[in-house]
Amino acid sequence: MAVEGGMKCVKFLLYVLVLAFWACAVGLIAVGVAVQFTLNQTIPIGATAVSVVPVVIIAVGAFLFLVAFLGCCATCKENYCLMTTFAIFLSLIVLVEVAATIAGYIFRDKVKSEFEAGFRDQMKEYEKNNSTAEFLDGLQEEFNCCGAANYTDWEHIPLTPKNRVPDSCCVNVTQGCGNGFKPSDINQKGCVEEIGNWLKQKALVLAGAALGITFVEILGVIFACCLMKSIRSGYEVM
Incomplete structure (x- = not known):
């Protein structure tokens, strides 16, 4: 029992x-x-x-x-x-x-390496595809980051006008803030x-x-x- x-x-x-x-x-x-x-x-x-x-x-x-x-x-x-x-x-x-x-x-x-490679590929499409631009801008604003490793990654991306980064990279995001930027005004950390x-x-x-x-x-x-x-x-x- x-x-x-x-x-x-x-x-x-x-x-x-x-x-x-x-x-x-x-x-x-x-x-x-x-x-x-x-x-x-x-x-x-x-x-x-x-x-x-x-x-x-x-x-x-x-x-x-x-x-x-x-x-x-x-x-x-x-x-x-x-x-x-x-x-x-x-x-x-x-x-x-x-x-x-x-x-x-x-x-x-x-x-991690696939993620970084994918992110860099998306950066190349920034000005060619509006949905990609919105996607990357959303990430950079949400995570307070810029580029894959840092903001200098955007130097290798042909943007119009030249020598600029997306406005979403700015510490304080405003229209045109990425034009003629100062490094101190840009988020220093990379998104990856x-x-x-x-x-x-x-x-x-x-x-x-x-x-x-x-x-x-x-x-x-x-x-x-x-x-x-x-x-x-x-x-x-x-």
Whole structure:
């Protein structure tokens, strides 16, 4: 009876965890959409490697939602095969999350280099494309930055009139402030560094949330294995 009572507790906790998985799944999908929107606002189109991040987050969230439904059915029916499948799929999600974290850490420098290359390509289109100009102006104003590494990057970009920077580079943005500018009136920091630091802060928050979700998923695997063992041993869990 002691084992049966213990398994009842495990079964109840597994129900709670399944509800938590559903909440985490919805949260991951929402975060993925938010990350996609944020990247569209801050990362130049050329930074293709970064665009994979929100897709992975949304895919993991959707898969976790389905796995949580499977776990609910397996717990309710006390079915050994369903519970085994649930534990395996949940373990796969944990492995994917760990692998994604490791890959993100390993390729962080490549992402930065792609971001900088994409930003410089966008700068070349500044006077050729109005949407690109609005995009870069918005970034430079929002992050108080100028150019990729610094304001001197604009010296290599043919602007009209010559020897000027976009007005969005100015500390105090006014019409024509980039013409005949003084260095002291221009934001000195480059956008790659400023936006990179901002994204790192967001990534740390995201990593902390992912760590918490992974811990809950590991608990789910452990409880599922305990319940599998009880079902296989022939105990009746009500």
